[in-house]
Amino acid sequence: MCGIVGYLGEKKATPILVEGLSKLEYRGYDSSGIAVVEDGEIKIEKCRGRLSNLKDKVAGKEYAGSIGIGHTRWATHGEPSDVNSHPHSNEDETIAVVHNGIIENYIVLREWLISEGYKFVSETDTEVIPHLVDYYFDGNLEDAVIKATKRMEGSYALGVVAKNDPGKIVAVRKDSPLVIGVGEDGKESFIASDIPAVLNMTRDVYLLEDKEFVVMTKDGITIYDENKNKVEKQIFHVTWDIDAAEKGGYDHFMLKEIYEQPKAIKDTLTSRVVKGEKIKLDGIHLTKEQIENFDRVYIIACGTAYHSGVVGKYVIERLAKIPVEIDVASEFRYRNPLITDRTLMICISQSGETADTLAALRLAKEEGARIIAITNVVGSSISREADDVFYTWAGPEIAVASTKAYITMLIALYIIALYMAEAKHTVRETEIEKIKDGLLNLSEKTAEILNDVDTIKSFVDHLYSKNDVYYLGRGLDYAVAMEGSLKLKEISYIHSEAYAGGELKHGTIALIEEGTSVIALATQSELYDKQISNIREVKTRGANVLGIAMEGQTEIEKTVDQTIYIPKVMSILAPVLSVIPLQILAYYTAVQKGCDVDKPRNLAKSVTVE
Ligand code: M6R
Numbered sequence: 001m002c003g004i005v006g007y008l009g010e011k012k013a014t015p016i017l018v019e020g021l022s023k024l025e026y027r028g029y030d031s032s033g034i035a036v037v038e039d040g041e042i043k044i045e046k047c048r049g050r051l052s053n054l055k056d057k058v059a060g061k062e063y064a065g066s067i068g069i070g071h072t073r074w075a076t077h078g079e080p081s082d083v084n085s086h087p088h089s090n091e092d093e094t095i096a097v098v099h100n101g102i103i104e105n106y107i108v109l110r111e112w113l114i115s116e117g118y119k120f121v122s123e124t125d126t127e128v129i130p131h132l133v134d135y136y137f138d139g140n141l142e143d144a145v146i147k148a149t150k151r152m153e154g155s156y157a158l159g160v161v162a163k164n165d166p167g168k169i170v171a172v173r174k175d176s177p178l179v180i181g182v183g184e185d186g187k188e189s190f191i192a193s194d195i196p197a198v199l200n201m202t203r204d205v206y207l208l209e210d211k212e213f214v215v216m217t218k219d220g221i222t223i224y225d226e227n228k229n230k231v232e233k234q235i236f237h238v239t240w241d242i243d244a245a246e247k248g249g250y251d252h253f254m255l256k257e258i259y260e261q262p263k264a265i266k267d268t269l270t271s272r273v274v275k276g277e278k279i280k281l282d283g284i285h286l287t288k289e290q291i292e293n294f295d296r297v298y299i300i301a302c303g304t305a306y307h308s309g310v311v312g313k314y315v316i317e318r319l320a321k322i323p324v325e326i327d328v329a330s331e332f333r334y335r336n337p338l339i340t341d342r343t344l345m346i347c348i349s350q351s352g353e354t355a356d357t358l359a360a361l362r363l364a365k366e367e368g369a370r371i372i373a374i375t376n377v378v379g380s381s382i383s384r385e386a387d388d389v390f391y392t393w394a395g396p397e398i399a400v401a402s403t404k405a406y407i408t409m410l411i412a413l414y415i416i417a418l419y420m421a422e423a424k425h426t427v428r429e430t431e432i433e434k435i436k437d438g439l440l441n442l443s444e445k446t447a448e449i450l451n452d453v454d455t456i457k458s459f460v461d462h463l464y465s466k467n468d469v470y471y472l473g474r475g476l477d478y479a480v481a482m483e484g485s486l487k488l489k490e491i492s493y494i495h496s497e498a499y500a501g502g503e504l505k506h507g508t509i510a511l512i513e514e515g516t517s518v519i520a521l522a523t524q525s526e527l528y529d530k531q532i533s534n535i536r537e538v539k540t541r542g543a544n545v546l547g548i549a550m551e552g553q554t555e556i557e558k559t560v561d562q563t564i565y566i567p568k569v570m571s572i573l574a575p576v577l578s579v580i581p582l583q584i585l586a587y588y589t590a591v592q593k594g595c596d597v598d599k600p601r602n603l604a605k606s607v608t609v610e
Pocket of ligand 1: 302303304305306348349350351352353354357400401402403490605606607
């Protein structure tokens with residue numbers, strides 16, 4: 001995820017900016033850059049790749065400027081490249097901007113600015129900002145930034161400098177974090193997207209609210225609201241150590257990423273799903289005729305991504321009415337799959353680098369299939385080799401155990417299914433609108449679950465000492481059971497298996513005895529009664545059962561030992577919510593067992609060997 005730093009003071013800005021950026025490396029990034037104001041000029045240095053590349057670039061240049069802004073970019077709009085890196089500037093480099101967030105209306109703004117004579121060089125949404133500021137600039141930087149932000153929709157944290165209003169940094173935030181560091185004697189000030197970037201310079205910060213503007217000069221820091229009224233703020237003194245702060249105060253990245261899910265859902269839906277409008281997918285270029293021509297879809301993925309694909313099969317078949325086969329990528333190539341030019345392959349991979357998924361993609365491409373990639377990493381191998389790409393805007397996932405990437409893969413699959421259904425008219429418009437509404441409410445409902453995790457945590461005492469756990473579900477609940485089971489085993493090392501509720505009695509039920517732990521999902525209203533019967537089968541054999549159901553489905557309480565309720569949603573969308581208690585359960589079980597949650601044994605985040 002992108003990171004911002006800024007410095008204004010009496011020291012040389014470059015080393016302070018580079019050091020600040022190094023403290024943000026943990027967030028994940030694929031390029032970095034700085035802009036330093038010196039001798040009435042703005043010097044911009046930026047490049048793709050690790051921060052060491054930037055360090056090499058600035059080494060020996062000895063910039064003496066003591067005002068500057070810096071950025072680590074995690075690509076969303078446009079591949080990781082030198083030109084797409086921040087800072088971005090206007091044509092004559094008199095204004096430079098670093099930006100975190102997404103400008104949702106950048107296409108409209110870009111077209112308008114082009115019609116006004118502005119020239120663009122990058123593929124980013126950010127580049128509209130320096131041009132907009134340029135458009136409104138008449139000698140006062142903050143006034144121009146205020147006017148520019150009034151035209152911008154979406155989320156942003158900005159740091160802006162201008163050659164023709166020197167001695168100043170202007171910063172502003174909306175829906176993207178930004179803090180202002182107050183240096184010693186009021187002689188220096190900092191901006192940062194995240195406290196660690198400034199923690200070795202100062203522990204005194206202002207925490208900005210949305211739409212607050214900051215003007216930093218050598219005379220001090222002034223904070224304004226969007227109408228340029230002065231705002232008085234209390235200084236917040238940071239007492240955490242740097243390690244905790246990098247995880248945003250969470251004990252582990254996994255927990256942080258679980259709590260980032262409401263935002264990740266929102267970002268993935270942004271500008272793609274809008275009430276009353278057709279789905280818009282700027283990375284997918286299929287015509288109605290091409291969609292109608294597909295006679296089969298293969299979904300190919302590994303691990304957690306595969307589990308999202310199991311949900312995808314159900315959703316695409318139900319909405320787009322195309323037969324879908326789902327395969328573990330490592331198996332796909334060796335079963336002589338039937339591929340023609342009427343085949344659509346959807347490859348799902350958080351990293352976009354998984355070797356087996358990439359190999360399956362290449363085989364299908366050779367045989368003439370059309371390939372859509374769903375991935376979280378812009379410019380990854382899978383995104384480059386696919387015909388079309390759907391980026392999940394989950395932000396970098398650092399914990400090995402995938403959580404927010406899984407949830408956004410589900411969102412991607414719903415959106416693609418609706419996109420095909422709209423093209424093929426396979427579902428009534430009212431039904432499509434209902435699902436879109438449901439999708440747009442998911443972020444809030446996810447946050448509701450995360451606000452109250454006590455019941456979930458209370459089951460951990462029962463679970464953490466077990467050797468085996470069984471997860472049961474029917475329909476979409478079975479798909480989620482698989483993911484819940486994987487989450488538990490990979491981080492807590494407890495053996496677990498997921499079964500379709502009706503399948504257990506064909507063998508595995510022999511393992512159920514007094515005290516066996518079972519986690520049973522029952523969120524699917526049309527399968528509810530059948531699943532309750534399956535739960536009864538294990539309960540009567542002595543199992544201790546945790547049930548997961550939707551609010552209002554209270555009948556389950558008569559059969560299970562404990563119940564967790566998820567907020568009410570359409571059955572088809574339930575996987576996005578029902579997986580969250582399972583992630584939390586796995587997390588706290590692993591913590592209680594003292595496991596290395598973020599780096600479980602034998603596992604790697606990205607599996608680039610077959
Ligand atoms: O990067 P990918 O999504 O292609 O990775 C696939 C699997 O290795 C991955 O989902 C793995 O199963 C997870 N780390 C499990 O949490």
